[in-house]
Amino acid sequence: MSVPGPLHFLVLGALMFCISVAGLFINRKNMIVLLMCIELMLLSVNMNFIAFAHHLGDATGQIFVLFILTIAAAETAIGLAILVVLIRKRDTINVADMDQLHG
Amino acid sequence: MNPALMACLAAVLLPLLGALIAGLGGVGRSTAHRVTIACTGISTLLSLLLYKRIILEQGASLNEVAYTWLGGEWLTLEIGFLVDPLSVTMMVVVSLVSWLIHIYTIGYMRDDPGYQRFFSYISLFTFAMLMLVTANNFLQLFFGWEAVGLVSYLLIGFWFKRESAIAANLKAFLVNRVGDFGFIIGIAAVLAFFGSLDYDTVFQRSDELRGAVLVILGQDISMATLICGCLFVGAMGKSAQVPLHVWLPDSMEGPTPISALIHAATMVTAGIFMVARMSPLYELSEVVLNLILIIGAVTALSMGILGIVQHDIKRVIAYSTLSQLGYMTAALGASAYAAAMFHLVTHAFFKALLFLGAGSVIIALHHKQDLRNMGGLYRYMPLTWIAMLAGSLSLIGFPGTAGFYSKEAIIEAMHYSRLPGAGFAAFALTLGVFFTGLYTFRLLFLAFHGRERTRVDEREQLRESPRVVTIPLLVLMVPSLVIGLPLVELMLYGGYFRESITVLPQHAVLATMRADFHGVWSYAAHALLTWPFWLAMAGVAVAAYCYLLRPQLPGRIATAAGPWYRLLLCKYGFDAFYLGPLAGGVRRVAHRLWQDVDSTLIDRWMVNGTAHSMYLLSAVVRRLQTGRLYHYAFMMILGLLLLGLLQG
Amino acid sequence: MTLIAFYGFAGLYLLSGLLVVTLRNPMHAALSLVLAFFSSAALWLFLQAEFLALLLVLIYVGAVMVLFLFVVLLLDINLAVLREGFIRWLPVGGAVAIAMAVGIIAALYTELEDAAGAVALPADYGSAAWIGQHLYTAYLYPFELAGAVLLVAIVAAIAMTHRGRRRRRAQDPAAQSRVQASRRVRLVQLDKDS
Numbered sequence: 001m002s003v004p005g006p007l008h009f010l011v012l013g014a015l016m017f018c019i020s021v022a023g024l025f026i027n028r029k030n031m032i033v034l035l036m037c038i039e040l041m042l043l044s045v046n047m048n049f050i051a052f053a054h055h056l057g058d059a060t061g062q063i064f065v066l067f068i069l070t071i072a073a074a075e076t077a078i079g080l081a082i083l084v085v086l087i088r089k090r091d092t093i094n095v096a097d098m099d100q101l102h103g
Numbered sequence: 104m105n106p107a108l109m110a111c112l113a114a115v116l117l118p119l120l121g122a123l124i125a126g127l128g129g130v131g132r133s134t135a136h137r138v139t140i141a142c143t144g145i146s147t148l149l150s151l152l153l154y155k156r157i158i159l160e161q162g163a164s165l166n167e168v169a170y171t172w173l174g175g176e177w178l179t180l181e182i183g184f185l186v187d188p189l190s191v192t193m194m195v196v197v198s199l200v201s202w203l204i205h206i207y208t209i210g211y212m213r214d215d216p217g218y219q220r221f222f223s224y225i226s227l228f229t230f231a232m233l234m235l236v237t238a239n240n241f242l243q244l245f246f247g248w249e250a251v252g253l254v255s256y257l258l259i260g261f262w263f264k265r266e267s268a269i270a271a272n273l274k275a276f277l278v279n280r281v282g283d284f285g286f287i288i289g290i291a292a293v294l295a296f297f298g299s300l301d302y303d304t305v306f307q308r309s310d311e312l313r314g315a316v317l318v319i320l321g322q323d324i325s326m327a328t329l330i331c332g333c334l335f336v337g338a339m340g341k342s343a344q345v346p347l348h349v350w351l352p353d354s355m356e357g358p359t360p361i362s363a364l365i366h367a368a369t370m371v372t373a374g375i376f377m378v379a380r381m382s383p384l385y386e387l388s389e390v391v392l393n394l395i396l397i398i399g400a401v402t403a404l405s406m407g408i409l410g411i412v413q414h415d416i417k418r419v420i421a422y423s424t425l426s427q428l429g430y431m432t433a434a435l436g437a438s439a440y441a442a443a444m445f446h447l448v449t450h451a452f453f454k455a456l457l458f459l460g461a462g463s464v465i466i467a468l469h470h471k472q473d474l475r476n477m478g479g480l481y482r483y484m485p486l487t488w489i490a491m492l493a494g495s496l497s498l499i500g501f502p503g504t505a506g507f508y509s510k511e512a513i514i515e516a517m518h519y520s521r522l523p524g525a526g527f528a529a530f531a532l533t534l535g536v537f538f539t540g541l542y543t544f545r546l547l548f549l550a551f552h553g554r555e556r557t558r559v560d561e562r563e564q565l566r567e568s569p570r571v572v573t574i575p576l577l578v579l580m581v582p583s584l585v586i587g588l589p590l591v592e593l594m595l596y597g598g599y600f601r602e603s604i605t606v607l608p609q610h611a612v613l614a615t616m617r618a619d620f621h622g623v624w625s626y627a628a629h630a631l632l633t634w635p636f637w638l639a640m641a642g643v644a645v646a647a648y649c650y651l652l653r654p655q656l657p658g659r660i661a662t663a664a665g666p667w668y669r670l671l672l673c674k675y676g677f678d679a680f681y682l683g684p685l686a687g688g689v690r691r692v693a694h695r696l697w698q699d700v701d702s703t704l705i706d707r708w709m710v711n712g713t714a715h716s717m718y719l720l721s722a723v724v725r726r727l728q729t730g731r732l733y734h735y736a737f738m739m740i741l742g743l744l745l746l747g748l749l750q751g
Numbered sequence: 752m753t754l755i756a757f758y759g760f761a762g763l764y765l766l767s768g769l770l771v772v773t774l775r776n777p778m779h780a781a782l783s784l785v786l787a788f789f790s791s792a793a794l795w796l797f798l799q800a801e802f803l804a805l806l807l808v809l810i811y812v813g814a815v816m817v818l819f820l821f822v823v824l825l826l827d828i829n830l831a832v833l834r835e836g837f838i839r840w841l842p843v844g845g846a847v848a849i850a851m852a853v854g855i856i857a858a859l860y861t862e863l864e865d866a867a868g869a870v871a872l873p874a875d876y877g878s879a880a881w882i883g884q885h886l887y888t889a890y891l892y893p894f895e896l897a898g899a900v901l902l903v904a905i906v907a908a909i910a911m912t913h914r915g916r917r918r919r920r921a922q923d924p925a926a927q928s929r930v931q932a933s934r935r936v937r938l939v940q941l942d943k944d945s
Binding site: 024053 | 753754757761764765768769771772773777780781784787788791794795797798799800802803806807810811814815818819822823825826840841843844845847848849851852855856859860863870871872873876877881882884885886890893897900901903904905907908911912
């Protein structure tokens, strides 16, 4: 099985990262989509790690992906919990409404 | 350990032990006085033994370190004792007078609720004074110096419920602060120059001071003048010389035994002792010697005059003390250190005698001290009268008495001194003798003779004081009258002080005077032909005329003198000046500093200004904190882009 | 064949990503995200990361995305407000994304030679045993720490969303400091006659 070189995967990860950055900009009010964009970003980064791990035959990349998945899961859980509390208290997930700390 | 050192240690520390037992031991009244009198008595005995060994047997001086307190690379601070002719003389005077006053106190303070406290304080004072005189280094001297100042403060304010006593002890403390400030600068200068605080080291290297200068603000200042001047400021505070004399008359608020012990016989002479001790340094600075001479002469004359207008029996004696201290200081200035020390010794005895006699009168009158309400007391208290008469004769320098020899030596020394101020000093001191005679016998006549101005009901209760009071009086009478006879030749001309006092050949006035000395009796007879004797007699005669024969005359003179009399009443205005322009000026400056520097500059501009500028800055910066999540995200991504660009 | 499969999954991956950021309905976006995870897992298989690929499907698709969907379902969301500025910010977002993509890809092509320095893979590369071997030796402490982080996340999530009655008698400093005297003491003027 001939596998495409690591550059393919790296470009793929970079493109996905840029898509999610654009997503942050255009979905700047919907918090739930923002969370999804962050998930996508983490996914694109994982792609890089696995590509390098494969390229260099090193376990560190894969281990790191494991940790990133763990932390991402925790982040999602907390993020969603905050979201739920927010909806309950303020009845909105509009990011624009959350500006109590502005200067 | 060397037996002499042990004796010295015991002599110094026993009074401390007594003070601790009486003060903190929770003992009863009689135990308190028994313990302290026993401790001070042993201390006196040991001092006398040391005196016998060092002076009478011409034994070697003791100079030993008992304990190294702090050791360092460049400075070693030690507790050491120097017992040489100078300090052993002081030890004997201090412990002996202190012991007698301990005994006298039993009678004087009999009904006082602070009985144990009083004994504790005077024992503590004895300890501190002995530390001062036996020190072999400047630091220990300073310890003793401050400790006697502290006890003096405590004792002036002994009756701490009296407002005037509190004001007086505060005044004494503050004025002494001024002096001690100069003193500690002087000690610091010694340390800086010699790198040591040990007397021996410093004095042996004192020649290095010749020609040494310190440049301050472009002015060359002789190091010797600086050191000696600063040290003398300390002596001025402690020995109450003009213009730092104002605390001593007010210190009469304390109980009379204290006035006798601290403010007449011992503590106030610490300054005299100190200058004598530092003679190797003082000899090197004629500027300071001249200053000492003039200050001493001014004090001697001006304070003597003030004694005439006082009505409080103790204050008259207090001004007399100031005046006599002026005599001693002037003698120091003329490099007649031995004469100053001689007068110190005789003065300690006759002035303690006068104070204790006054105290005896005060006991009899139930703590009334106004001379205008006395008179004719000699009928009721003959012993006290005799004691007071003896003290007065010695004070005015009646030929043959102790005071005669010492004062005569001082006045004569003035004539031989070649310092620029010597002429003035000789005039002031000679004239001072007249006023000494006047105020001394004024006191004696007003209190013991003339019309009885006591109330009739008081007269019935007048009686001689108890024996614990009169015995110390009688004991003190002996040295007051006769101690001059054996000491005068020995102390002034007999090399009594050996190496402990240094006099340069060009200042050696006593050596010049020695040629004219042909024995004590011919000296006394010779005095009948000199000014001081006749001036003193004139003073006595004027006192007799004004206060015995024509009692209305002083009042008329006072009215006629008008402003001059008022000038004397307000004591030349020193107090008014200190309170008004000086303290007031300092207060005004302090007020401005508080308002302008502290409140405005520091608080408003620096402290609050920092906070306020932060507030202004953050008012700008906080606009960046929009609170919008996407702004932050945008900034992050922008940063990422910039980072990428920089890397690329 | 492999390349075709790769490009197929890669296209699916990017497409699903685009859908996630552009779709109007969060429900649809979440489902697109599921698709993105699936295609990503497939791509990882090309890199012989079988264990991680399976993990991604099981945990992310099976647990995390289900959580997402639940939340989206439970919340009654006003979509109109949330879509505000979508068109307005599209050019900016697109421009930033394109700039970044160009920058990163340019950097990748200049810095990396394709397939250069490739290393021979170990025989058991990518297997659960291989990962476990490393995870439980060299990375033991980080692994334990990750477990602790998960525990904290669980506790935090429950603590935040828990709605039961709080059975504690602790003080509430905020309430205490908010108290004003006027609310505590009421001054009453009493009639003298009554």
